[in-house]
Amino acid sequence: MPIVPYALLTVARKAPSLKRVRPDIPQSSAATHSAAAHPTERNTEVSSNNDSSSHIEEGRSPVLQVxxxxxxxxxxxxxxxxVYHDDAYPKANAQMGPAAPLAGRQIGQDFSRKDGWSMYHGDTVPGFPSHPHRGFETVTIVRKGLVDHSDSLGATARFGGGDVQWLTAGKGIVHSEMFPLLDANAPNPLELFQIWLNLPARSKMAEPHFTMFWSEAIPHFASDDAAGGRTEVAVIAGRFGGTAADGGPAPIHPLAPPPDSWAAQADADVAIWTLKMTPGAQWTLPAAAGDGTRRMLYFFKGAVATIAGRRVEGPAAIELRADTAVELRNGDEEPGEFLLLQGRPIAEPVVQYGPFVMNTQAEISQTLADYRRTQFGGWPWSDPAPVHGRDAARFARHPGGREEKPAA
Known part of the structure; x- marks a missing residue:
C-alpha cells in the first residue's frame, strides 16, 4: 500500500471539493513565533495572492502599506x-526527538507552540513527513538547527546553519522535511523560513530539481554607517549593488537558481535577501532594477524601525515601491532583522489546493488524478519521516547518486 502523505490526508478530509475552503490550520496572533502552519495545510482557490485589506498610503511615499x-x-x-518557524526545542532524546513529555499535544497535527515549540506532523522527530507538491518552488532558509530532506526521486540532504535548499516541484515530487535534534546536553533551537515561489504556466510541469546553496557560498554584503551602525545582507537571490560608475556598492551576483525557476528569467527581478541591523544602524535599500517589480519587506525581529521616515513597530510586513531607494533605520534598543522578497509578477491565475498550485481547476483535478495513479514516482524509503543519523555533517545526495558537501 503506498504511503499517503499527512498533508494529503488533511486535504482529502477537509476539502472534498475544489471549492474555496478555510485553511485547516490553528489560528494565532503570535506572528513572530512559529505558529504559522506548514504551507501544505493551506487550501485555497485564488485569482491573486495580494492582500488589499490593509490601509494603502496615498501619494508617492515609498511605503505602500504596513x-x-x-x-x-x-x-x-x-x-x-x-512561513517562519522559530522553535525552542529542548535537549534531544535517543530517537533525535525532544527529551520532554508529549502529553497535551495533538501528535500528528501539533502546532501548539507549547513550551515554545511544536511537533508539527512528526510523531517522534518534529517536522513534516512525506507530502507531495506540484506547480511551484520551495525556498527553505535554515538559520538555526538542521533539516533532513528525503524525496521520491531517491535524493536526501541534511542542511542548516544558514544553508538554503531551492526545490522546483515542477510536475510533481513527494518529499519529507524533518527536524532532527542532535544535542542531548543542551537545547536544540530551530529557525527557518520556507518561501513558496510560483512557477509560470510554461514551467509548472518542469522536471523536479533541487539545488543546495551552502552557507559558505552565499554572498554577503556589509555596510557601516557614519555612526558605526552595521547592516549585513545575505544575498540568496537577486543581483545586489550597482556599478562603480553609479557610486554604489560593487555588484554582488547570487548563486544560480534552478533552471526552470521564475528567478532564472533575467527580467523577473526576483530577490530574496535577509538583513540584520545593529541598534541604531542606518542603510539605504537600493531600488529594484526591473520595471513593474513589487517588493515586500518583513520586519520580523526588533521593536521599532523607521522606514522612509515612517515609524514601524515590529513585527510587520511593509510593501514598498520597488522603483525607489528606501532609507531604513533600526531602533536604538535592539538588533533588527528583515526578510526582503521582490519580483516581477507572473500575473497568471492561481488555483491552489493544499500542496498543489496550478492555473485552473481542471489542472488541479488532473493533478489529484495523477497523484492517486503515480504517487509522483512513489516513496522509496521505508519510513515516511526519515532522519539521517547523529552525524551533524551537512550533505546532499542527488538523484542518480551524485554527492555534494559544503566547501571546506
Missing amino acids: SPLGFPWQTIDPFLFC
Whole structure:
C-alpha cells in the first residue's frame, strides 16, 4: 500500500471539493513565533495572492502599506506563501526527538507552540513527513538547527546553519522535511523560513530539481554607517549593488537558481535577501532594477524601525515601491532583522489546493488524478519521516547518486 502523505490526508478530509475552503490550520496572533502552519495545510482557490485589506498610503511615499505579520505572512505575486518557524526545542532524546513529555499535544497535527515549540506532523522527530507538491518552488532558509530532506526521486540532504535548499516541484515530487535534534546536553533551537515561489504556466510541469546553496557560498554584503551602525545582507537571490560608475556598492551576483525557476528569467527581478541591523544602524535599500517589480519587506525581529521616515513597530510586513531607494533605520534598543522578497509578477491565475498550485481547476483535478495513479514516482524509503543519523555533517545526495558537501 503506498504511503499517503499527512498533508494529503488533511486535504482529502477537509476539502472534498475544489471549492474555496478555510485553511485547516490553528489560528494565532503570535506572528513572530512559529505558529504559522506548514504551507501544505493551506487550501485555497485564488485569482491573486495580494492582500488589499490593509490601509494603502496615498501619494508617492515609498511605503505602500504596513500590516501586522499575519498567519502565515502575506505575500505578493510571484510569491505564494512565506512561513517562519522559530522553535525552542529542548535537549534531544535517543530517537533525535525532544527529551520532554508529549502529553497535551495533538501528535500528528501539533502546532501548539507549547513550551515554545511544536511537533508539527512528526510523531517522534518534529517536522513534516512525506507530502507531495506540484506547480511551484520551495525556498527553505535554515538559520538555526538542521533539516533532513528525503524525496521520491531517491535524493536526501541534511542542511542548516544558514544553508538554503531551492526545490522546483515542477510536475510533481513527494518529499519529507524533518527536524532532527542532535544535542542531548543542551537545547536544540530551530529557525527557518520556507518561501513558496510560483512557477509560470510554461514551467509548472518542469522536471523536479533541487539545488543546495551552502552557507559558505552565499554572498554577503556589509555596510557601516557614519555612526558605526552595521547592516549585513545575505544575498540568496537577486543581483545586489550597482556599478562603480553609479557610486554604489560593487555588484554582488547570487548563486544560480534552478533552471526552470521564475528567478532564472533575467527580467523577473526576483530577490530574496535577509538583513540584520545593529541598534541604531542606518542603510539605504537600493531600488529594484526591473520595471513593474513589487517588493515586500518583513520586519520580523526588533521593536521599532523607521522606514522612509515612517515609524514601524515590529513585527510587520511593509510593501514598498520597488522603483525607489528606501532609507531604513533600526531602533536604538535592539538588533533588527528583515526578510526582503521582490519580483516581477507572473500575473497568471492561481488555483491552489493544499500542496498543489496550478492555473485552473481542471489542472488541479488532473493533478489529484495523477497523484492517486503515480504517487509522483512513489516513496522509496521505508519510513515516511526519515532522519539521517547523529552525524551533524551537512550533505546532499542527488538523484542518480551524485554527492555534494559544503566547501571546506
